[in-house]
Amino acid sequence: MTLRAALSNAVREETLTRNVATNIKMPAPRKRKVKPWSVEEARTFLETARTREDPxxxxxxxxxxxxxRLGEALGLRWEDVDLNQAEMTIGWQIQRVAGKLLHRRTKTDASDATLPFPEIVTTALRARRRSRDAAxxxxxxxxQETGLVFTTASGRPIEPSNFRRSFANACDKAGVRKVHVHATRKTCASLLVALDVHPRVAxxxxRHSQISVTMNVYAEVSSEETRKALKQLGDHLDS
Structure with a gap:
């Protein structure tokens, strides 16, 4: 790209009659694949955050x-969470658009889903509700009552950028490899195996359309030693 620009400049100054690099096709840069956390990294991250009482x-x-997704978590409303039935409806998100922080519907009907959740989520959300009441x-x-699960100390929505900074800081505190928040989705399946979540619930x-896809995930975590290590996540965090 630097050579092409230099030759183009030479043509404009009439030093050269043509730019021989014009028709050269440059290979498109490959996107760097983000390696998701291992279950051990995720377990360490969560245990450290809980021990530190990270809000x-x-x-x-x-x-x-x-x-x-980050927007879905920050946009979750208490009215969409049923702690007794251990399920939540995902249909709202927090986004910053054109300088404004908006709480709006997810983009498509396919994004809306009622999700069951394991005990670790119930425990975490009960703790969050106690914190909300105290705040x-x-x-x-x-x-300022917004009905949101996650808010500032005054009840207002949380800025996605502030959450990202909190997440990065939590990575440092836990001593684990830094990843972007969106990369955590790739770790989810392994954590569900760790928590012994039934394949149908997983x-x-x-949001798999076929159970065979889910079972392939479970098959990847087959050794007894690995499953024992994964199960520690639930044992430690739900206690």
Whole structure:
């Protein structure tokens, strides 16, 4: 690209009659594939965040265990969560568009889904609700009721950029490899295996159209030693 620009400049200055590099096709740069976390990395990350009482710990659980997108997690409403039935409806998202923070519907009907969730999610969301109640009491008249599960200390929506910074900081605190929040979705399937979630339930969470696809995921975690290590995630975090 530098050579082509230099030759083009030479043509404009009439030093050369033509740019011989014009018709040379440059190979498209390959996208760098993001290596997802191992289950051990995810377990360390979650355990450290919970031990530190990171206020975003419940949100970390949602993006890792349920594979929620960042906008979906931040846009989740309490009215869409049923802790008794252990399921939630995903239909809203938080996005910053043209300088404005918007709470709006997910883009397509296919994005909307009612997801069952394992006990670790129930435990995390109950803890989040207690934190919300305490924050609302402390804020008093300054509290702004939005109905969102994840809010600031005054009840307002959380900026996605602020969450990303919190996530990156939590990676540092846990001493694990830094990945972008969106890369955590690729770890979700392995975590469901770790938590002994029934394949049919995992199929719903992962939004697979065929159970055979889900079973392929389970088959990849076949050794007893590996399954024992994975199961520690649920044992440690649900206790």
């Amino acid at each position: 975003m710990y419940p949100a970390y659980v949602l993006v890792l265990v349920l594979g929620l 609302r009491e402390a804020a008093g008249d300054h509290w 199929m719903q969470i992962l």
